[in-house]
Amino acid sequence: MKNVKKLLVVSTIALSLFGFNTQSKAASNHVVKSGETYWIIAKNFGVSANSIKSANKLTSNMLYTGQTLTIPASTISAADKDLMARLVSAEAKGEPYAGKVAVATVILNRLDNADFPDSIKAVIYQKDSGYYAFTPVQNGTINNAADADSKKAVTEAIASRGLSQGSLYFYNPKTSTSDWILSRQVTTKIGNHTFAK
Template identity: 30%
Template sequence: MNKNMKATILIMSLIISTLLFSTTSSAAKYKVTETDSLYKISTLFKISVSKLKAMNHLTSDEVYPGQTLTVSAKTYTVKAGDTLYKIAKRYGISVNTLRKANNIWNDNLVAGKKLILPGVKPQNTTQTTTKSKTTSTNTSIAKETSLSSNAVISYSKEELDLLARLITAEASGQPYQAMVGVGGVVVNRVQSKEWPSTIKGVINHVSGGYYQFSPVKNGYINHPATDIAIKAAKEALNGSDPSKGATFYFDDSSKNTWLWSKPIFARIGAMVFAK
């Protein structure tokens, strides 16, 4: 083999190695928030707790706010005209998980900003891509009760109607974002281990003899949902959360000192959102 041939092979090897490395590299930096735990972070990025600990050389399950962790996820550089919804839709993830991964709770994006795409990993080969598409299809079939591919939780037609009726009863006359926020609180409870795991279970939940939502007790939940409430319910189910992760809401005229003592995450119209 002549010298020119050897040099060519060496150069090609280096190029291939570089391409492989850039394709399979999926590390991103995530900053821990006050409500985080290793389990929540691993769930958000769809990796195991053990892998997350190994990636960051952690010897315990303890994390602290402000701590920077390496996570397995692709990053995306924001371009002019981008929105969280467009980016989330492009990569097949929910707006809510995109918000959580980047701690963004408004809709202001600056071109050039890098976003972490939770659960999105680079595709190495055609086979991997095909497998990913097959898995996605199987997941959609398994969640046949879900009415939207962008939904952050599975739900049925009856549960969509139930959520819209709750929003109608609780937030009619309030700003649209407050209505979405009410839906967001229900979604946040479904996603939390502290509450039932379905929309129906959360809305009809009775704890210690107390109804969690007064319209269930007084019967207002049985009134038909308005069109705008149905729209708000769908937006919340697709990941929009003006409540900023709240699990409680109440009217600002409430005299309940227990509710007022909770950390307030957002105030929209007369609605107060807390956790």
């Protein structure tokens, strides 16, 4: 009995330390409460607002208290969220919160783009000409634990998935040595990073 209690305590602590909402992967229903928006519901369930609209065949941004929505199954695992958060934490250390969300959005935009790999892990660990696409993978800082803001930024990027300006790249213009990246169309600038597609 002691071993069962220890296992239960350790499992509970592990889930609480992980820091991500671990909603079930199966589709479920949700009754809209007063003040809720698609974005709030999406964040709570770890899915995109667009996927909720699509699953319910809705085009309006209006929600009504008491309305029942089908919440689609999450397509991003807790392990992938953690990997994204660790990359965001390493790439956007010292950057504003909006920059952290934008870095997470780049990962999701690459996942949704046919020119990039079709899994989060493959996007993050993509290699070209002997170099990884992301510096923290190259230098190992991706192996450090993510901070709370980076975890929150990943959740926000997932909820907003499909609503961005389509950024596929980001760089620091003060330190970048690539002429190619400077030729890409700039979508926005946040902190020290320039985002482009």
